[in-house]
Amino acid sequence: MVQTIGSAGESLAAGAIFTLPALFMWAKESDAVSKPSFWIIAVISLCAAILGLIFMVPLRSALIVEEHGVLPFPEGTACAEVLLAGEEGGEKSKIVFSGLGISALYKFIADGLHLFPSEIDWSIKKLGTGFGADVLPALASVGYICGKKISAYMFAGGILGWFVVIPLIHFFGDSSVFAPAGAPVSELGAWGIWSSYIRYVGTGAVATGGIISLIKSFPTIIKTFRKAVSGFGHKEAVAERTNRDLPMQPLIIGALLIVLIIWLLPAIPVGLLGALIIVVFGFFFATVSSRMVGLVGSSNNPVSGMTIATLIIAAALLKSTGHTGVAGMTSAICIGTIICIIACMAGDMSQDLKSGYILGATPKNQQLGELIGCVVSAFAIGGIMYLLDSAWGFGSKELPAPQATLMKLVVEGVMGGNLPWTLVLVGVGIAVAVEIIGIPVLPVAIGVYLPIHLSVPIFAGGLLRAFFDRKGEEGKAITEKGVLYGSGLIAGEGLIGILLAIFAVVPLSNGKSLLETLNLGNILGNAGGLIFFVLLLASIVFFTRNKKKAN
Numbered sequence: 410m411v412q413t414i415g416s417a418g419e420s421l422a423a424g425a426i427f428t429l430p431a432l433f434m435w436a437k438e439s440d441a442v443s444k445p446s447f448w449i450i451a452v453i454s455l456c457a458a459i460l461g462l463i464f465m466v467p468l469r470s471a472l473i474v475e476e477h478g479v480l481p482f483p484e485g486t487a488c489a490e491v492l493l494a495g496e497e498g499g500e501k502s503k504i505v506f507s508g509l510g511i512s513a514l515y516k517f518i519a520d521g522l523h524l525f526p527s528e529i530d531w532s533i534k535k536l537g538t539g540f541g542a543d544v545l546p547a548l549a550s551v552g553y554i555c556g557k558k559i560s561a562y563m564f565a566g567g568i569l570g571w572f573v574v575i576p577l578i579h580f581f582g583d584s585s586v587f588a589p590a591g592a593p594v595s596e597l598g599a600w601g602i603w604s605s606y607i608r609y610v611g612t613g614a615v616a617t618g619g620i621i622s623l624i625k626s627f628p629t630i631i632k633t634f635r636k637a638v639s640g641f642g643h644k645e646a647v648a649e650r651t652n653r654d655l656p657m658q659p660l661i662i663g664a665l666l667i668v669l670i671i672w673l674l675p676a677i678p679v680g681l682l683g684a685l686i687i688v689v690f691g692f693f694f695a696t697v698s699s700r701m702v703g704l705v706g707s708s709n710n711p712v713s714g715m716t717i718a719t720l721i722i723a724a725a726l727l728k729s730t731g732h733t734g735v736a737g738m739t740s741a742i743c744i745g746t747i748i749c750i751i752a753c754m755a756g757d758m759s760q761d762l763k764s765g766y767i768l769g770a771t772p773k774n775q776q777l778g779e780l781i782g783c784v785v786s787a788f789a790i791g792g793i794m795y796l797l798d799s800a801w802g803f804g805s806k807e808l809p810a811p812q813a814t815l816m817k818l819v820v821e822g823v824m825g826g827n828l829p830w831t832l833v834l835v836g837v838g839i840a841v842a843v844e845i846i847g848i849p850v851l852p853v854a855i856g857v858y859l860p861i862h863l864s865v866p867i868f869a870g871g872l873l874r875a876f877f878d879r880k881g882e883e884g885k886a887i888t889e890k891g892v893l894y895g896s897g898l899i900a901g902e903g904l905i906g907i908l909l910a911i912f913a914v915v916p917l918s919n920g921k922s923l924l925e926t927l928n929l930g931n932i933l934g935n936a937g938g939l940i941f942f943v944l945l946l947a948s949i950v951f952f953t954r955n956k957k958k959a960n
Contacts, residue, residue, distance in 0.1 A: 412488060413761040413775045417782025418789070420757035421458050424750030425450070425790050427716065430803035430813035431742050431820070433794070437802065441735050444798075449676045450791035456667050456677070457747040458783035460687075461754030463664045464695035465762075466654050466776055468755075472699055473762050474652070480703030485763030492768060504890055507952050508897020509904075512546040515945060516905040519545070521912065523928045525937035528806075528862055532599065537579025538571050539599035541935075542865035544942035547902040550895030552870025553949065556878070559852050560864075560871025566614075566856020567864035569839070570607050571599070574857075578602050589829050603860060609829050611858025612818050613836025618850035619714030621840065651766070653773045671747070682730060683723070683744045690719050690748050695755035702756040703763070712752050713812065713851075717819055720745040724823035733824060741820045754783070793907065800913035800924075811859055866942070870895070873946055877953075890953035 429450060435442040445453075472480060519527040530541035552560040579602065582594025590597060590605035597605060671677050672684035679687070694715045724741040727733070732740055758779055765775045801807040804814060821827060839857065840850045856864050877884040877891065912924040919926070931937075 414782040418786035420753040424753040427812040428746040430810040431817035447791040455787035457750035461751040482763035485760035489764040489767035505897040508894040509901040512898040512901030525933040529935040529938040536576040546898040548866035549870035550898040552867035557871040557875035562852035563856035564868035566853040567861035571861040609832035610836040613833035614854035617840035618854040698752040698756040699759040800910035
């Protein structure tokens with residue numbers, strides 16, 4: 410029950426952070442757009458989360474019970490196995506909390522005290538590019554958890570962007586001025602070229618990767634939808650405790666009320682057309698997401714592809730009915746946000762219900778637990794987003810919000826036709842070429858889209874995982890500990906990140922913020938950052954080694 414309630418917050422936050430920062434970025438770019446208020450964020454998130462829950466309840470029997478043994482639900486099954494196996498004397502929790510503590514200390518030293526830069530960077534003037542790494546615990550952990558293959562694909566995308574495309578633009582551009590940049594290429598530098606040109610190439614690649622992923626999943630999607638709808642609300646004659654769901658009548662009434670709120674509430678500017686799009690796409694993608702995570706796991710669920718497809722269709726329909734400009738773009742993002750949260754919630758809830766099915770939990774209680782998690786998280790996410798935006802600003806170097814930036818560019822492209830389509834189509838060409846070779850498109854596309862400084866530490870974590878994977882059974886045990894330790898590292902960095910955001914907005918009597926006052930000016934430089942990052946990787950080896958037991 411605790412895991413069920415907690416995970417509701419994670420999936421709601423993912424859906425919101427993928428899309429809503431676009432509104433903050435528009436507000437920064439134009440006075441005509443205002444930031445969404447705390448209450449607007451809360452209402453949109455809550456309505457979307459509850460719809461995701463409602464859509465999933467009648468699918469439980471068809472997907473969780475009737476297809477038990479057919480759909481593996483990897484994360485849900487893994488959670489159940491962890492709970493069944495017990496904590497082995499608390500050893501696993503010690504590993505997680507060790508990672509959390511070390512990561513918190515590391516993050517505070519790097520981004521709080523600024524003893525060394527958390528991003529080390531070197532300029533390569535001959536090529537007109539640069540190289541470096543964000544030496545942070547969470548990125549190394551992501552690489553370790555994803556493994557060498559995925560992290561290598563991302564790194565390859567980074568090399569393509571920073572050591573092929575940027576040098577070519579630098580070489581051929583020279584003193585010329587090309588839109589969308591307003592200065593000569595020779596004056597832009599590596600980061601200027603990335604911001605003005607490579608980001609759009611990456612946008613085309615990521616959007617194409619998401620759509621390819623969705624197209625490849627289409628046969629499964631159709632099959633899923635047919636099976637789920639045919640088993641819609643199906644129950645056994647006697648509803649045992651382990652087969653009790655929330656009653657359908659209140660759920661249907663609740664769904665209708667939420668759709669009315671979405672349609673009529675001025676705070677959610679989607680209108681009747683938007684509400685209809687949400688109902689149709691929401692139920693469809695809830696069904697798809699629930700079965701997709703059962704087949705391939707939550708990590709491989711193409712939520713981005715679903716959201717991009719929704720945004721393209723919603724923006725095109727809104728534009729065709731005269732809903733253009735700021736109002737039309739805001740409506741499109743709000744529709745995309747609700748669909749994204751619905752898909753995330755439905756997929757997450759499926760995993761939780763699978764864990765409960767294996768353990769013998771009561772589905773009705775789990776569904777109520779999800780509802781509690783939705784309500785609490787919906788009212789937390791607005792405050793956290795405002796805090797992060799006040800501290801650093803969405804779209805900044807410290808807080809790039811890559812998914813939301815992508816969604817923003819997609820909506821702008823459909824509504825205004827102001828995207829540099831040549832650059833976007835270059836990205837499309839890269840994605841198609843990668844697909845033809847037989848390599849997964851999305852990891853490579855994300856590597857092109859993001860700065861190489863993010864791909865480098867992820868690849869370092871992936872290489873460390875590969876070293877242990879070669880050790881057979883012994884390596885498997887070490888890898889499992891490494892995943893736990895990495896999870897702790899991610900959690901520790903996230904928590905301190907929120908604390909530092911608070912420090913960044915707390916003013917002192919000297920006119921500076923608390924975070925500015927603590928700043929030591931990165932006195933150890935790039936070399937210090939590199940040394941600390943190597944020590945961080947060494948800590949993964951230390952805490953995951955197999956300790957020899959005394960006779």
